[in-house]
Amino acid sequence: KAGVTQTPRYLIKTRGQQVTLSCSPISGHRSVSWYQQTPGQGLQFLFEYFSETQRNKGNFPGRFSGRQFSNSRSEMNVSTLELGDSALYLCASSGQAGSEAFFGQGTRLTVV
Amino acid sequence: GNSVTQMEGPVTLSEEAFLTINCTYTATGYPSLFWYVQYPGEGLQLLLKATKADDKGSNKGFEATYRKETTSFHLEKGSVQVSDSAVYFCALRRSSASKIIFGSGTRLSIRP
Numbered sequence: 082k083a084g085v086t087q088t089p090r091y092l093i094k095t096r097g098q099q100v101t102l103s104c105s106p107i108s109g110h111r112s113v114s115w116y117q118q119t120p121g122q123g124l125q126f127l128f129e130y131f132s133e134t135q136r137n138k139g140n141f142p143g144r145f146s147g148r149q150f151s152n153s154r155s156e157m158n159v160s161t162l163e164l165g166d167s168a169l170y171l172c173a174s175s176g177q178a179g180s181e182a183f184f185g186q187g188t189r190l191t192v193v
Numbered sequence: 194g195n196s197v198t199q200m201e202g203p204v205t206l207s208e209e210a211f212l213t214i215n216c217t218y219t220a221t222g223y224p225s226l227f228w229y230v231q232y233p234g235e236g237l238q239l240l241l242k243a244t245k246a247d248d249k250g251s252n253k254g255f256e257a258t259y260r261k262e263t264t265s266f267h268l269e270k271g272s273v274q275v276s277d278s279a280v281y282f283c284a285l286r287r288s289s290a291s292k293i294i295f296g297s298g299t300r301l302s303i304r305p
Contacts, residue, residue: 112291114292116293123297123298124282124293124295124298126292126294129291129292131291136291137291137292171236171237173237173293175291181239182239182286182293183239184229184236185236186235186236187235
């Protein structure tokens, strides 16, 4: 069974640009969550999608958004990038709420 | 609110030493507790979990027991190896929630 796949693995963007990250969950999993990992703030929850609906959202500005498609693949978008958005973005998939979460390898975003 | 506190790192040990990484939590209800491990340049891997009080999670020689009375979930291993060098995260998740709350992580380095 394939694991959680995140693309791309690395990205370099300029301040003010926007970026889209992709996550393909484990086959059959309908829940996809996104986390931001930085040295200063650690691992912080961004949002969770289940069956194409955002079910939960963390405390991030509106520049951070996401969506989920009918095949459960999810995308995360960050607009008007700031230097502080440089981070490792991790995606996790679960079969259902509260069940074990499996993480992808992450996308390393650098904003210059 | 819900939170996880784990011991500050870095922790440096010699090979075959005994390992303890302390973790305490604050949560309403009866959360599930997890230890995740992150190797350099990788995402998070679930190391072990416990879903109710007095449960012991174990994997690859690591163990942790869910202690409701002390709100703790300390990670232990009897004899560490160089390959155990990584960052370890203690985490909790309420039973019906999707959001995982992580501790700040403990970097472990094992000397040959």
